[in-house]
Amino acid sequence: MRAYTPKDNVQAKPYYTDRFYISPQVPKEAIENDAVFAADLAAIKAKFEVSDAYIQVGQMVVYIHAKNNYGVLELLRDELEYTQLTEMSAIDWLAKENKFEIFYQMLSMNKRKRVRIKMFIENGQAVNSVNELFRSADWSEREMFDMFGIEANGHPFMKRILLPYDWQGHPLLKTYPLEGDEFAAWYEIDKIYGKEARDIIGPELRDPARVDRYDSERFARLGFEVPKGTVITGHEPKTEQSYQEEGGVFMIKKFDKKSSVVIDDPQR
Amino acid sequence: MAQITNRLTPFFENITFDRDDNEIILNFGPQHPSAHGQLRLMLHLQQEQIVKAHPDIGYLHRGMEKMAENMIYNEFMPTTDRMDYIASSSNNYGFALAVEKLIGLEVPRRAKVIRMMLLEINRIMSHLFWLATTALDIGAMTVFLFAFREREYLMDIIEGYCGARLTHSAIRIGGVPLDIQDTFLIQLKTFLDKLPQNIKDYEDLLDTNRIWLMRMEEVGHISKELSLSWGCTGPMLRASGTAWDIRKEEPYELYDEVEFSVPFSDKGDNFARYRIYMEEMRESAKILYQTMDMYAACVKNNQTELMAHAPKYISASKLDIMTQNYSLMQHFVLVTQGMRPPVGEVYVATESPKGELGFYINSQGGPYPYRLKLRAPSFWHTGILTDLLPGHYIPDVVSIIGTTNIVFGEVDR
Numbered sequence: 001m002r003a004y005t006p007k008d009n010v011q012a013k014p015y016y017t018d019r020f021y022i023s024p025q026v027p028k029e030a031i032e033n034d035a036v037f038a039a040d041l042a043a044i045k046a047k048f049e050v051s052d053a054y055i056q057v058g059q060m061v062v063y064i065h066a067k068n069n070y071g072v073l074e075l076l077r078d079e080l081e082y083t084q085l086t087e088m089s090a091i092d093w094l095a096k097e098n099k100f101e102i103f104y105q106m107l108s109m110n111k112r113k114r115v116r117i118k119m120f121i122e123n124g125q126a127v128n129s130v131n132e133l134f135r136s137a138d139w140s141e142r143e144m145f146d147m148f149g150i151e152a153n154g155h156p157f158m159k160r161i162l163l164p165y166d167w168q169g170h171p172l173l174k175t176y177p178l179e180g181d182e183f184a185a186w187y188e189i190d191k192i193y194g195k196e197a198r199d200i201i202g203p204e205l206r207d208p209a210r211v212d213r214y215d216s217e218r219f220a221r222l223g224f225e226v227p228k229g230t231v232i233t234g235h236e237p238k239t240e241q242s243y244q245e246e247g248g249v250f251m252i253k254k255f256d257k258k259s260s261v262v263i264d265d266p267q268r
Numbered sequence: 269m270a271q272i273t274n275r276l277t278p279f280f281e282n283i284t285f286d287r288d289d290n291e292i293i294l295n296f297g298p299q300h301p302s303a304h305g306q307l308r309l310m311l312h313l314q315q316e317q318i319v320k321a322h323p324d325i326g327y328l329h330r331g332m333e334k335m336a337e338n339m340i341y342n343e344f345m346p347t348t349d350r351m352d353y354i355a356s357s358s359n360n361y362g363f364a365l366a367v368e369k370l371i372g373l374e375v376p377r378r379a380k381v382i383r384m385m386l387l388e389i390n391r392i393m394s395h396l397f398w399l400a401t402t403a404l405d406i407g408a409m410t411v412f413l414f415a416f417r418e419r420e421y422l423m424d425i426i427e428g429y430c431g432a433r434l435t436h437s438a439i440r441i442g443g444v445p446l447d448i449q450d451t452f453l454i455q456l457k458t459f460l461d462k463l464p465q466n467i468k469d470y471e472d473l474l475d476t477n478r479i480w481l482m483r484m485e486e487v488g489h490i491s492k493e494l495s496l497s498w499g500c501t502g503p504m505l506r507a508s509g510t511a512w513d514i515r516k517e518e519p520y521e522l523y524d525e526v527e528f529s530v531p532f533s534d535k536g537d538n539f540a541r542y543r544i545y546m547e548e549m550r551e552s553a554k555i556l557y558q559t560m561d562m563y564a565a566c567v568k569n570n571q572t573e574l575m576a577h578a579p580k581y582i583s584a585s586k587l588d589i590m591t592q593n594y595s596l597m598q599h600f601v602l603v604t605q606g607m608r609p610p611v612g613e614v615y616v617a618t619e620s621p622k623g624e625l626g627f628y629i630n631s632q633g634g635p636y637p638y639r640l641k642l643r644a645p646s647f648w649h650t651g652i653l654t655d656l657l658p659g660h661y662i663p664d665v666v667s668i669i670g671t672t673n674i675v676f677g678e679v680d681r
Binding site for chain 1: 325326329331333334335337338339369370372494496497498499510512517518605606608610611612613614615616617624626628630631632633634635636638639641643647648651652654655680681
């Protein structure tokens with residue numbers, strides 16, 4: 001019977017996990033341990049609903065409701081001195097609970113503190129764009145759309161940024177295979193040579209580690225050279241090469257396996 | 269094989285036929301030599317003045333975040349080299365530090381000193397490269413040759429250490445793999461002793477150069493608000509009036525033990541950024557002198573450890589692996605299955621030569637990161653061109669792209 005592979009997450013899986021292994025947790029601290037964070041959280045809580053908050057590795061993590069993202073970031077920027085939106089993106093939890101988690105990484109230079117604002121959205125739901133608050137969100141939201149397909153409402157130019165505009169699929173979804181899907185395999189062939197060339201050229205192989213030892217067109221076959229384009233089927237041609245010059249090179253003696261001595265003790 | 273002709277038709281977007289005004293659209297790149305890689309800029313021009321700029325990126329996209337989700341942590345290290353390939357050790361370091369923070373590892377002091385040396389050498393290398401290419405774009409060929417000559421010395425030192433000149437992979441999660449070679453400190457000292465004179469040579473050529481000043485002064489002005497809003501970091505931020513250096517404000521490694529100052533300016537133009545790059549090289553040299561003393565102290569105090577001791581996550585030393593059965597088993601598991609950091613998430617920012625290089629890692633306790641987000645400074649330094657270029661003229665584009673110091677390995681990732 002063939003092993004079952006889940007379709008909702010096609011990323012690499014560990015081939016062995018101890019049944020009794022319990023992963024340790026990165027410790028979470030209470031907000032009260034840090035006076036600055038406590039004050040900031042109180043300011044957010046006064047206006048918005050906060051579902052969870054803690055400190056992890058020196059940074060405060062605050063979970064908010066998705067509809068409040070613009071308001072919270074505005075509050076952080078204007079009143080709490082978090083002047084930079086360092087980074088934002090999403091995490092795919094579709095396989096587990098059909099949700100995306102979105103994080104906004106904020107930096108306050110005056111307080112020397114970093115805060116991560118997080119929220120969950122349903123699959124297919126759009127977020128409010130924060131482009132008007134932070135210009136950096138312009139490109140981050142486009143990248144998020146490109147990679148996950150999450151749209152930002154109110155964004156002036158909601159187009160792909162890293163991939164071509166006519167690309168299909170969102171590569172950072174867990175359902176998207178590492179080597180690309182059917183569309184990716186034919187994208188360049190169709191575009192450059194036309195669909196009718198598919199049979200002649202074949203799909204694009206996006207596996208850089210792939211080595212075909214029978215392919216004499218694209219691989220050198222060092223030590224077993226054959227003329228380029230030779231069709232090798234089934235058996236290997238016996239063309240073992242020796243790279244040492246027959247006449248001998250100055251000062252270099254030709255290596256002779258029979259007359260050489262193998263030293264057993266490398267320390268001698 | 270049958271003859272196949274390609275269908276790529278010329279794309280005449282530069283030509284607009286039915287227009288009342290004389291606005292034209294100019295395609296700049298992605299193969300333009302002063303686009304510093306694969307940047308494509310679509311510029312709407314009113315005569316020679318830019319009215320709208322639209323940077324288009326993604327020509328070097330390799331999907332590093334996707335690759336990271338399918339690799340064990342140590343396997344990802346060589347991939348980070350390919351981000352900012354001008355200073356690859358700083359990427360290695362950013363990733364290593366993020367994983368160490370996630371695990372909660374403490375790196376031995378000697379490794380920290382070596383890491384700091386590598387980071388600062390990389391910073392000088394990167395700044396020299398920046399100076400060379402920007403000066404070449406502006407037309408100063410001599411500076412290009414001078415700066416590449418000095419960069420070559422540093423590349424030789426790095427090559428002596430790790431065997432690679434560009435993609436170093438010289439830093440491991442938990443420390444460094446090797447001690448520095450015997451000649452390292454001598455070579456470095458020789459270089460550093462000459463560096464002030466070298467920098468002075470560049471400055472003599474540029475600081476009062478009429479062409480350089482015309483192309484740099486009052487060109488590409490970024491206001492403080494704009495730089496903050498666009499998430500600018502590094503020299504781009506410091507030239508616009510914010511003295512923020514992560515090495516100083518949120519010190520990592522031993523940066524709190526060394527003395528250096530953070531050059532900043534409130535001018536915000538190309539010339540201010542140029543001055544900051546030059547001053548930062550001097551500061552890096554200052555740090556390197558201090559790390560050499562720190563290294564000597566490590567040798568004196570017999571602190572020989574180079575990798576953190578955490579058998580669950582880090583392989584034992586080579587000697588132990590070859591002699592101790594249990595270390596060999598542990599090593600085998602760590603290589604074949606990979607380390608499994610605790611469940612949690614971390615965002616760690618380091619000051620790379622270009623700006624804030626951040627790694628966000630979400631670990632679910634497996635050997636592969638569940639999500640890894642690379643925060644590359646150049647991404648936003650390219651984005652800001654949208655707001656920065658309008659109002660400037662075509663020749664200014666070249667000098668502005670030059671001083672933003674963008675590297676497309678990390679913009680496109």
